Amino acid sequence: MLVTPSSAKVPASEFSHLKAREKEIGTSRIKFFSSSKINNAMNLWSMIKGKSTQFKNPRSIGEAIAGNLPPSEMIESSGVAGAGFVNIFLSKDWIAKSIHKMLLLNGIGIWAPILPVKRALVDFSSPNIAKEMHVGHLRSTIIGDTLSRMLEFSKVEVL
Secondary structure, X not given: OXXXXXXXXXXXXXXXXXXXXXXXXXXXXXXXXXXXEEOHHHHHHHHHOXXXXXXXXXXXXXXXXXXXXXXXXXXXXXXXEOOOEEEEEEOHHHHHHHHHHHHHHOOHHHHOOOOOOOEEOOOOOOOOOOOOOOHHHHHHHHHHHHHHHHHHHOOOEEO
16 A cells, blocks of 8 residues: 555645656554554655645654545544654454455455466475485475475365
């Protein structure tokens, strides 16, 4: 999701000369701070700093973004932390409904991507029994097993 001045309902005239940037929303690294975060304010401030605008600092841009997020049953609340980082908290009811829908109504099968292949061959490690085993052999085996399980989950026959 890309939050731009238009999607956040910030006056377009403030940012009309700027290009949208990628990767503006991310997940919060610290669980209790928020579900997601928006980092646009710092980037936008660096581009408009010194120009005549209604924004005095990155925090004021963050407040404008947080205050104008479109209403959604998915968002419980939002707020601004520090110098303008917008934190978004997902609604626990929405999360519960989404999990219920995925597990009970649609079934877990909807999570598996439909792959264009019907069969796959996964080559596991074959350690030389005449040599000493090491952790690399175990790593290769775990990766091979994981790939096999993922393919089987996506209805691919693993040979």
